[in-house]
Amino acid sequence: MATKVIMCPKCKNKVTVQVDPGEKTYITCPKCNTKGAFTFPLAKPAAKTTYGPFAIEVEGLTKSFNGFKAVDNVSFKVSKGEIFGFLGPNGAGKTTTIKSILDLIHANSGEIKIKGLDIRNNGKEAKKYVGYLPERVAFYDNLTALQNLYFYAEMKNASKEECKSLIKEFGLGDSMNKKAGKFSKGMLQRLGMARAVLGNPSILILDEPSGGLDPRGVVLIRDKILEMKNKGSAVFISSHILSEIQAVCDRVGIINHGVIVAKDTVFHLRKKLNLKPKLTIELEDMTDKVVKSVKKVEGVDDVQVINKIINVVCESKIRAKVIIAIASAGGNIINLHTTEPSLEEVFMKFTEA
């Protein structure tokens, strides 16, 4: 409901009405009894959803395998300089979506544009702007790491010097003349990332970028992703590792059973689900009185007690009241901290069976 002031067309009297945006509202002027109806337009999308030139546009993408709809009517847009996280449980359709974006598999229906270029009709041109890290990174085993990169560099018009510096950047300087067949999973992943960023693509599509990586590798790749973003590249990351997404992504899309169930910033998703932060308080001594008085505080959603620690789920503005309640009930607070609801909770909520 929204409050709106309108002017009576006949007597110019100002009338204040409660309206539902998008719904037809009937009003009667209290002064001259003129009856009228009007529809208050829906609120325009907030500025945050109007992104600049889109790097990736996917509209109504559908792909079935033997009648099974792996991806069903998926639509999203990723703009320049944005990191878009694509989340979903195993088998939700993440990789199918990515493969369709790159036209590695042909979608049944839907429109996919890379920098405004249709992937089906203009694929070769469009792919010049794309760096891709596949879910399963593979190279030509008989060729060395450097020879492998040279091959891709030649197609992307990147220099040999760039190949060498990228290999060094991803910590493979000592093995650049080793055959790719002798590489471990983590080394392949690093080399795959080097391949993806070769030639400074303006669109980076990463399918599970931290698979098989050690923590140092994860940080290395995360830094590279942020570096690419700052250069103005659009980054599309698919993952089920939420901390990875939460750390870098501007927006996330959550896909479940081939359907996008949520698409927004992490902050807004949290808000939408009404997830509240958690206040963890450690007491010198836990008494029933304390617990009871906390539960009594208005606005407290949930209270859990583990030994001398009490977890209170509430809005941040209630926190002071909770603390006062504990103190007045005789509790001695030793330590306290708050935890914001994680993406994990958001994810679990959206992908519930």
Place this chain on the structure above:
Amino acid sequence: MMMDTIYCVAKKEIMDNVRNKWIIILTIIFAILTLVTSYYGSLYSTGWQDLGGTINGMMSLVQFLVPIIALILGYAAIIGEVERGSMNALLSQPITRLEILLGKFFGLGSILAFTIFIGFGVAGIVIAVNVPDVNFINYLIFVGSTIIIGLVFLSISLFFSTVFKKRTTAIGGAIFLWFLFNMILPMIFVGILLTQIDIQAIAAGAEATIPSWFHVVDLINPISVYQTFNTLSIGADIQPTFRTSSLALNRIFSYHLRIKNIQCKHCEVSLTSPK
């Protein structure tokens, strides 16, 4: 379509395959065998032959070995990359599917041509030293036609590699094809021909009359095309008395011999070929 992307894939394919140990082994075997056959010329001679006889002998070796090399080179070219996972990365590059296919064909084709050159080069040198008055144009025609038959089999194996969903099915298809063109089809055609001609009369000295449709139908087998081409273009030149009708007989009895190991007067006549 861009030549540079095709060239790029072809180059990678060559670099990737020169270390393929199967290809190295087959090249060595091929070189040794061409050397041996160039000496023996045909099944029925010991010692140096004229070029026609030598080519005749080498042909029966080449028609077995060259298709095998081509099939081994090609069967995994596409499906191998799909199974290994490198195809996704390749397709994400600015390249069309046709360019990938052509790049692979030219790259693998170059390796195949190189292998054939090595084998025939060694043999050619030995022949040039030992056989007087060698017509090298004819020899080059023979080498060229061998490369073409190799490319034919390479195309077929690339086709298998593209349509089959598994590497194992692709190699199975390739092996079946090799048997089909080298064994099964020739056997069927000998069977058909034996019902059409009068062996007794030919043995008594009559001219063999082979129905003309037979020549046409036989050409569905690329190996038949290869043999017929070489016998006509090279054999006809050096064996003026040995013309088309007897050419078919020559081939038929040489199949016969290979398959059933039957010896007859005609086999000997045709295989050693008149000097």
